[in-house]
Amino acid sequence: MGQLPADEDDDPPFDLPEAPGGASAMGQSASRPSISERAIAQAPAPYLQGLNPEQRRAVETTDGPVLVLAGAGVGKTRVLTTRIAHILASRKAFPSQVLAVTFTNKAAREMKERIGALIGGAVEGMPWLGTFHAIGVKILRRHAELVDLKNGFTILDVDDQLRLIKQVIEAEGLDKDRWPARQLAAMIDNWKNKGLTPDKVSTGDSQVFAGIGARLYAAYQQRLKELNAVDFGDLLLETLRLFREHTDVLADYQRRFRYILVDEYQDTNVVQYQWLRLIAQAPGGQPNLCCVGDDDQSIYGWRGAEVDNILRFEKDFPGAIVIRLERNYRSTGHILGAAAGLIANNTGRLGKTLFTDDELGKKVSVLGVWDDEEEARAIGEEIERLAKNGHRLNEIAILVRASFQMRVFEDRFITLGLPYRVIGGPRFYERQEIKDAIAYLEITHNPSNDLKFERIVNVPKRGLGDATIKQIHDLARAGGIPMFEAARQLAESDELKPKARRALGDLIAAFLRWRGQAEGVKHTELAELILDESGYTAMWQADKSPQAQSRLENLKELIRFMHQFETLGGFLEHVALVMDVEQGNDGDRVSLMTLHAAKGLEFETVFLPGWEEGLFPHQRSLDESGLAGLEEERRLAYVGLTRGKRRVQVSFAQNRRTRGLYQSASPSRFVDELPEAHLDVLESRSPFGGVYATMGSDPRYGRANPYGKSRFDDAPSPFTTSYTTPGWQRAQEQWKAARPARPPPQTIEGTLVASSDHVSEFVEGDRVRHQKFGLGTVSMVDGNKLTIDFDNGDRKRVIESFLARA
DNA sequence: CTGGTAGTTCGGTCA
DNA sequence: GAACTACCAG
Numbered sequence: 001m002g003q004l005p006a007d008e009d010d011d012p013p014f015d016l017p018e019a020p021g022g023a024s025a026m027g028q029s030a031s032r033p034s035i036s037e038r039a040i041a042q043a044p045a046p047y048l049q050g051l052n053p054e055q056r057r058a059v060e061t062t063d064g065p066v067l068v069l070a071g072a073g074v075g076k077t078r079v080l081t082t083r084i085a086h087i088l089a090s091r092k093a094f095p096s097q098v099l100a101v102t103f104t105n106k107a108a109r110e111m112k113e114r115i116g117a118l119i120g121g122a123v124e125g126m127p128w129l130g131t132f133h134a135i136g137v138k139i140l141r142r143h144a145e146l147v148d149l150k151n152g153f154t155i156l157d158v159d160d161q162l163r164l165i166k167q168v169i170e171a172e173g174l175d176k177d178r179w180p181a182r183q184l185a186a187m188i189d190n191w192k193n194k195g196l197t198p199d200k201v202s203t204g205d206s207q208v209f210a211g212i213g214a215r216l217y218a219a220y221q222q223r224l225k226e227l228n229a230v231d232f233g234d235l236l237l238e239t240l241r242l243f244r245e246h247t248d249v250l251a252d253y254q255r256r257f258r259y260i261l262v263d264e265y266q267d268t269n270v271v272q273y274q275w276l277r278l279i280a281q282a283p284g285g286q287p288n289l290c291c292v293g294d295d296d297q298s299i300y301g302w303r304g305a306e307v308d309n310i311l312r313f314e315k316d317f318p319g320a321i322v323i324r325l326e327r328n329y330r331s332t333g334h335i336l337g338a339a340a341g342l343i344a345n346n347t348g349r350l351g352k353t354l355f356t357d358d359e360l361g362k363k364v365s366v367l368g369v370w371d372d373e374e375e376a377r378a379i380g381e382e383i384e385r386l387a388k389n390g391h392r393l394n395e396i397a398i399l400v401r402a403s404f405q406m407r408v409f410e411d412r413f414i415t416l417g418l419p420y421r422v423i424g425g426p427r428f429y430e431r432q433e434i435k436d437a438i439a440y441l442e443i444t445h446n447p448s449n450d451l452k453f454e455r456i457v458n459v460p461k462r463g464l465g466d467a468t469i470k471q472i473h474d475l476a477r478a479g480g481i482p483m484f485e486a487a488r489q490l491a492e493s494d495e496l497k498p499k500a501r502r503a504l505g506d507l508i509a510a511f512l513r514w515r516g517q518a519e520g521v522k523h524t525e526l527a528e529l530i531l532d533e534s535g536y537t538a539m540w541q542a543d544k545s546p547q548a549q550s551r552l553e554n555l556k557e558l559i560r561f562m563h564q565f566e567t568l569g570g571f572l573e574h575v576a577l578v579m580d581v582e583q584g585n586d587g588d589r590v591s592l593m594t595l596h597a598a599k600g601l602e603f604e605t606v607f608l609p610g611w612e613e614g615l616f617p618h619q620r621s622l623d624e625s626g627l628a629g630l631e632e633e634r635r636l637a638y639v640g641l642t643r644g645k646r647r648v649q650v651s652f653a654q655n656r657r658t659r660g661l662y663q664s665a666s667p668s669r670f671v672d673e674l675p676e677a678h679l680d681v682l683e684s685r686s687p688f689g690g691v692y693a694t695m696g697s698d699p700r701y702g703r704a705n706p707y708g709k710s711r712f713d714d715a716p717s718p719f720t721t722s723y724t725t726p727g728w729q730r731a732q733e734q735w736k737a738a739r740p741a742r743p744p745p746q747t748i749e750g751t752l753v754a755s756s757d758h759v760s761e762f763v764e765g766d767r768v769r770h771q772k773f774g775l776g777t778v779s780m781v782d783g784n785k786l787t788i789d790f791d792n793g794d795r796k797r798v799i800e801s802f803l804a805r806a
Numbered sequence: 807c808t809g810g811t812a813g814t815t816c817g818g819t820c821a
Numbered sequence: 822g823a824a825c826t827a828c829c830a831g
Binding site: 103104105131132133134232233235267299300302303401402403404424461463464465466467468499500577594595596597615618619620621636658659 | 820
């Protein structure tokens with residue numbers, strides 16, 4: 001005892017009775033229940049009702065290591081929350097003695113709510129329910145000084161991290177073009193996910209940064225310490241170091257956490273695994289550790305997740321009880337059958353067989369379309385049809401592999417007037433204006449945050465360019481002081497030109513003034529004041545670009561959001577950790593999100609567009625991880641299918657617009673892996689006459705190509721070769737090597753697309769009609785790109801193939 | 807130092 | 822197609 005500062009009211013010492021949060025009489029110690037409490041415990045607890053035998057077993061087997069293998073839709077969250085409720089209600093532990101780890105903030109939030117509902121809202125004190133990262137910060141904040149950090153350390157976001165890495169690369173005297181910062185960032189992330197500190201990194205690990213990766217990593221860590229900052233990876237890695245180097249601290253946490261629960265165990269990476277293993281070493285005997293997961297839903301390998309962790313559980317914890325939940329309550333027979341058939345193509349599974357008592361229902365439909373726009377059109381129409389028949393939009397989702405696919409749908413839905421919400425798309429806090437605003441607030445709150453300072457010294461433009469910033473930077477490094485302080489000194493000296501000096505002086509004075517006001521003024525008002533006086537809002541008001549208005553809206557939204565917090569500090573801490581914002585709960589809307597974001601959710605109707613080779617499975621996944629990558633993509637497909645309750649539609653396009661170019665695509669191998677018995681193959685009703693079989697002659701994909709045989713029919717495609725053979729790898733390398741060369745012009749309906757030596761059939765002055773923008777006059781011709789003055793006054797650059805003579 | 811244009815490169819999932 | 826960078830004129 002005694003290692004843990006008793007600085008938080010939500011965290012009473014273990015040996016004292018905890019003040020009950022609600023009406024329940026928790027006045028007794030956990031080890032000696034009173035007679036009345038025992039009587040309550042014997043009564044059939046209402047929360048246990050309605051559980052099936054396996055679920056009930058998973059809830060009631062509270063002691064010792066337990067692995068719950070929970071397939072899709074088997075009531076996993078329910079088991080987890082009921083289990084916690086059970087532990088609390090039967091007085092086995094206080095809320096503050098239960099550690100419950102989730103992967104997303106969404107999951108954590110949902111769990112809190114559901115536990116509250118189960119045991120009557122008395123869960124204010126579940127301080128240790130959260131994501132790995134959130135719990136990591138919490139622990140780190142208490143012991144910052146033990147890992148060379150100061151108390152108020154800051155958490156870098158992706159932007160800050162990248163900026164810092166760039167600086168490190170430059171400081172090492174390396175050419176930033178030859179040594180891409182992004183790559184180094186990715187590499188450092190990987191190391192951190194594997195639990196490797198700079199001294200443990202073998203230089204052979206890095207190819208691009210051969211030999212110097214470890215050195216740069218060390219330099220980066222050094223800079224982080226100087227800035228009193230951590231990145232996301234450190235939240236886990238540094239906690240791990242803390243535990244390793246200070247066993248007394250570790251022992252305190254081991255004693256504290258009487259019950260440990262881990263959600264989505266298949267997604268834990270190496271650091272998280274090591275972290276858990278340390279905490280879960282119960283003093284004498286086996287830990288009360290319950291891990292819940294599904295090896296078939298492991299989709300975060302790219303983040304360092306190790307499916308092995310779940311496969312190894314029984315070895316790690318001898319005598320562990322394994323409980324399988326296989327009764328699916330979500331989907332119909334056909335959907336389950338299709339998903340099962342697909343995932344059966346994976347090897348090395350723990351093997352679960354989901355079953356349902358539900359009807360077979362509707363078969364999974366498979367639709368092939370001409371291009372991505374038609375795909376969006378077809379899905380939009382189908383949604384409108386469903387909506388007309390009374391289907392709630394909230395129960396419809398479109399799940400895409402990559403976020404760029406969302407755009408077509410958004411465009412389509414806007415023209416249709418179909419309400420939709422984007423979940424986890426370009427995140428609120430990742431928007432430029434939000435980051436800028438937060439940077440202002442952060443510096444007011446904590447002036448020593450150099451990266452944020454750099455972000456906004458010259459936003460809006462104040463005439464403080466690279467030269468001035470470098471001066472500040474140098475002074476700060478030389479004196480070992482924050483840039484803010486250096487800037488202040490510089491503004492008082494004669495080092496700067498008068499103009500820069502005035503601008504800098506004004507800015508510093510403004511920040512000092514705002515900090516002074518922080519005491520008296522409410523934090524939301526202060527925020528408005530800062531954005532106003534800094535000229536930041538004015539900057540966007542003066543901006544006449546179309547996005548400026550929505551940026552201002554976002555700033556207002558930010559202020560509105562701040563009201564939920566008591567203080568500026570509390571708000572900033574939240575922002576650093578929680579990258580999503582609770583939004584769009586209002587109204588009946590179609591959901592649009594990535595497959596990753598969809599895990600754990602369910603919908604009556606699910607659309608799965610873009611099942612094309614190269615996109616899904618994603619080429620990069622295949623390139624980087626080969627067979628393992630393919631299997632992960634397949635699990636992602638499995639996750640997608642199993643989100644649907646009653647209706648699932650898979651679709652693929654023959655052509656997809658990427659990089660402004662049409663590229664022909666072939667149907668994903670996953671389409672063919674779906675068992676025919678559960679499928680209903682649709683024919684597109686497109687003006688192009690439906691799907692035609694460019695790839696092979698599978699009659700399921702409709703009639704022959706009405707435009708005749710495409711030259712691509714015979715072209716050897718790297719995508720269709722078997723990916724396991726050595727030949728595949730060679731082919732791939734050739735293909736990659738060939739890529740920098742100009743690709744052959746691609747033929748689509750006989751039109752050359754985006755080739756610069758193209759001779760246009762139009763000349764200046766021609767009257768033309770554009771498919772979207774209407775009538776206009778050609779004002780400039782550049783290959784197949786033409787500049788048109790449209791009759792409505794707009795001047796646009798368009799691709800020739802969208803034009804016809806007027 | 808700013809603001810424009812021209813040229814280049816890039817697009818995958820998360821906390 | 823967008824977002825970033827490089828370069829140049831004011």
